[in-house]
Amino acid sequence: MHKWLVILHSLGACVWIGGHLLLSLKYLPESLRLKNQEIILSFERKFEKIGIPALLIQLISGIGLMHLYHISWFDFSTQIASIISIKFILIxxxxxxxxxxxxxxxxKLQPSNLKLLSFHIITVTIISIIMLFLGISVRFGL
Ligand code: HEM
Structure with a gap:
């Protein structure tokens, strides 16, 4: 059970982080340079079909893993419990x-509010990398 949850969790992480890196490093800079929001919108339309299920898989498999480690909601009593609780807050x-x-x-995306969307995209991408770091830290420690 633990092994299959980690496989599912890692697969979800690949899709979620991979998609956001592609968006942050390729489509977002291109869209800002050309002041063309359609570049991001076209990527979002395709990515949301696998991105949203991947995020839900992270949440569900993450909660499953949390129970396997016998950790309750918002438990900060040990290092592992704190890592997992921080991950829950971040998701x-x-x-x-x-x-x-x-x-x-x-x-209502226009060239004028592209900056606000850029903030969202960069923040979510950074959080996803922190999630990866914290996930690996469950086994290896901080
Ligand atoms: C975008 C969201 C997330 C990403 C990208 C992510 C990523 C990862 C990665 C890469 C690992 C390492 C897998 C391994 O080799 O063990 C991991 C492990 C883990 N994650 Fe997440 N995670 C996310 C959300 C969550 C959530 C919401 C929880 C729980 C509330 C959670 C709990 C865990 C636990 C308990 C492990 C340790 C599994 C083990 O090693 O046995 N994760 N995560």
Missing amino acids: IITILLAVHARFFIIP
Whole structure:
């Protein structure tokens, strides 16, 4: 069970982090340079079909792993518990940022509010890398 949860969790991480690195390093700079929001919108339309399921898989498999480690919600009593609780808080922040971008920024995206979307994209990408670091730290320590 533990092995399959880690496989699922790692697969979700590949999709989520890989997609955001591609967006941050290729499509976002291109879109800002050409002042063309369509470049990001076209990527988002394709990526959300696998990106959203990947994020949900992270959340569900992460909660499964949390239970396997016998850790309860917002437990900061040991290093492993703190790492996992921080990951849980970070995924909530990620979901809030994703919902805000998807429903409040993307529907009326113009060259003038590209900067606000850039902030979201860069923040979510950095959080995803921190999640990777924290995930690996469960086994290896901080
Ligand atoms: C975008 C979200 C996330 C990403 C990118 C991510 C990434 C990772 C990665 C790369 C690992 C290392 C896998 C391994 O080799 O063991 C990992 C492990 C882990 N993650 Fe996450 N994670 C995310 C969300 C979560 C959430 C929400 C939780 C729980 C609330 C969580 C709990 C864990 C646990 C407990 C491990 C240790 C698994 C083990 O080594 O046995 N993760 N995560």
